[in-house]
Amino acid sequence: MFKPISLYIGLRYTRARRSNHFISFIALVSMIGLTLGVAVLITVLSVMNGFDRELKNRVLGMIPQATVSSTQILTDWPQLADKASQHPHVQGAAPFTQLQGMLTAHGQVSGILVTGIEPKYEPKVSIIQNFMVAGSIDGLQKGEFGIVLGKQLTDSLGLGLNDNVTLVLPEATPSPAGVVPRFKRFKIVGIFSVGAEVDSMMGYIALNDAATLLRLPDGAQGIRLKLDDIFAAPQVTRDIIQELPSNFYGSDWTYTHGNLFSAIQMEKAMVSLLLFLIVLVAAFNIVSSLVMVVTDKKADIAILRTLGASPSTITKIFMVQGTVIGVVGTLAGALLGIVFASSISGFLGWINQIFGLNLFDAYFINYLPSHLKWQDVILIVGLSLLLSFLATIYPARRAAKIQPAEALRYE
Structure with missing residues (x-):
């Protein structure tokens, strides 16, 4: 050769x-x-x-990729969601209301960011339904005060499915005994495990229950958006806000997790x-x-x-x-x-x-x-x-x- x-x-x-x-x-x-x-x-x-x-x-699948919010409660949020969905980069839209507080059970306390959602719309913008280990987000029904929590959070509080947990809001309520925080007992109807930090810091309740806790009319603070390109979030938010009245404002994941x-x-x-x-x-x-x-x-x-x-x-x-x-x-x-x-x-x-x-x-x-x-x-x-x-x-x-x-x- x-x-x-x-x-x-x-x-x-x-x-x-x-x-x-x-x-x-x-x-x-x-x-x-x-x-x-x-x-x-x-x-x-x-x-x-x-x-x-x-x-x-995982993280950007749970937190909002982009949001459009208003300084007033949106009772007609479906119209805003339909309008935002017309943008070519928007794949889904869902309403939300956010509040912060503390969860307490069995003598344990943990801070939490609670988001009020509509179970029917949430799968359009979130991956939570893919990581449920117990229960379902469909258990979040108006007036029943159910809550969905992350597994890390429930484990740290010693809780499980169908257990009760108390949500303490920072807003004070006057009473004959003085000014006391606002309390509300919730039943755990679902547990998710994404394997990220959101498992220990986020919870979900029904959208109307969130309005009740905040003593607001039924509606939403704004809408969450899911995009086909997460790097287009700032531009998409600006495009949508430009077509809305001055009481609307936008945010996106680059403000929370961009660094x-x-x-x-x-x-x-x-x-x-x-x-x-x-x-x-x-x-x-x-x-x-x-x-x-x-x-x-x-x-x-x-x-x-x-x-x-x-x-x-x-x-x-x-x-x-x-x-x-x-x-x-x-x-x-x-x-x-x-x-x-x-x-x-x-x-x-x-x-x-x-x-x-x-x-x-x-x-x-x-x-x-x-x-x-x-x-x-x-x-x-x-x-x-x-x-x-x-x-x-x-x-x-x-x-x-x-x-x-x-x-x-x-x-």
Whole structure:
């Protein structure tokens, strides 16, 4: 079978045992460094992609992506919802009324953000129905004062389905005994578990029950919107507000969680840059190892030149040798990175559970997400191979410039 002489000799040099073990050690370090750099880069990018995905799918699936509210109670909110739904980026609209308070049960107290919703409309703007672990949001009926809570919150209060919990509102009510907070007892009709911070801080009640608690007429404070592109939220909100009277105002997720999303994107960029430097250092190690190989093989190069090998052939021989190191290191790193990215969530979750380390308490979700994107793998592998190839050019050209007479003078 035909095999180019440069490829044949280059592969022989790669497989051959060298008399200088230090050169072999440097080549091995270069390959291992490239492998670890590529593997860590793929793994860390997958974790950052996982945080990005969870923020979009879970947190932004529960909180409003965009809202249009009024300074007055909207008794005709269906008309506003229909008008907002005509915008090309709006996929759904639902009414809401929000109030803040504290839940108390069994001597435990926890702050909560309560949202009054219409169960029939809520699935248009929220993913809560996909994460119900007990009960249903359909249990939120007018006048029955039911409430849907997150699993983390019910666990911390020692509550379960159909248990009663007391909601304490910050508004004071005059009484013969003095000014006292407003209390209302609710029955838990549903429990959800999204696996994010919203499980411990949000609750849902019927829209009309929220109006009753606030002593307002039946209606809504505004409407929540679900968009086909979350990054279009600020513009969509402005477009809708421009067509409404002056008593309307808008908000979107960039005001509440925009800093978190920007932080994730910034961390992803900076970590990627820092880890890419590891790959770059490994590529420089290829340069140093090939330079030493060229010095060690001066006699061989001179003999090849006297046998008729051209400078380009010598160049290709050492480029093949360096490229083999880069290809093996890169492919091994890609394989390890894919394995690590696919298993790191389960592994760290197991470690966290076994040893009770609470590793994820500082994050907005209670586990380490990982989302492997093949375009990232292809980009990392491509850049690593390119750097490995570029690292072979200088040593290979240096080898091609060796003069046979000079190399053999002292042999």
